[in-house]
Amino acid sequence: MSQISIILPTYNVEKYIARALESCINQTFKDIEIIVVDDCGSDKSVDIAKEYASKDDRIKIIHNEENLGTFASRNIGVLNAKSDFIMFLDPDDYLELNACEECVKILNKNGKIDLIWFDFLYRSNNTVVKNKILQDNIFSINEYCRYVISHDGLCYWTLCSKIIKKEIYTKAMTLLEYIKTKLTMAEDALMYFFIIQHCKNIQTSSLNIYYYYQNSTGSMLTNNKERIQNYIKQETQIIKIMNNYLKNNKLDTLLCIFLTILIQNIKFGQNERKIQLYKKNYLTYLVYFKLPLKINRKRIILLKKYLKFIFNKKFYQ
Known part of the structure; x- marks a missing residue:
């Protein structure tokens, strides 16, 4: 069984998905699972993913029957994940090649960690900005909340740039099963709040492992x-x-x-x-x-x- 499942909710990202998949395939830590959730886009994103899957058996492609949005697609990816820990990667973003290796180092050092929050790099066109927000710390849930408050409300509620224990995520999912509406905005914040409630130990890391790519046509x-x-x-x-x-x-x-x-x-x-x-x-x-x-x-x-x-x-x- 792989140690980390990387989940890519995929919808009309043909310009970027090859870069995202390359960053997964070429991880220095190889014992990973890569799950592409096809959310019924109209471009060639899934065709590109299939080409990569034909060459790497760590890639699994799941096809939604209809367009469900990122929130539901992520959840479907989690339910199909075989690893104890999950990581989300938006296909227009990409990872540092040592991202999973650094995750495993932290998890091996402290087996009681439920969630790791890494710093990230912000990329827009040819400009890359390295965030210097986090320090290397381990928090209980109350300590984490106090940390957020004491840093003037610092709270990056995106699920990207984090690794989460699958058991914790699925517990959060059960609290939101009643939601039938397709969520396309701030769904990260909703899920993150319910995830946090189930966490006992949270690690923050100053390492920048995630490239957040801001393209000019992005929904935000x-x-x-x-x-x-x-x-x-x-x-x-x-x-x-x-x-x-x-x-x-x-x-x-x-x-x-x-x-x-x-x-x-x-x-x-x-x-x-x-x-x-x-x-x-x-x-x-x-x-x-x-x-x-x-x-x-x-x-x-x-x-x-x-x-x-x-x-x-x-x-x-």
């Missing part, structure tokens, strides 16, 4: 009014799901704060141009709210320290 950069309208509806749905879960479950105060920051990321993690289009064209779709945090007396000092940040009115009005 598309300022088409109809798309933005759909994004806002999707974000609103995600926020409602998270908020309802918070109201119906007794969660640790720090985890509540983590969720608050996560939602702030969803609402305000957009470029300035898109924010202006949000305000100008679809203000009526925005939902503003305040999360009801249940204050634990033992945490009152911590909460006072960050109260101004958490309840800053600009985030909720």
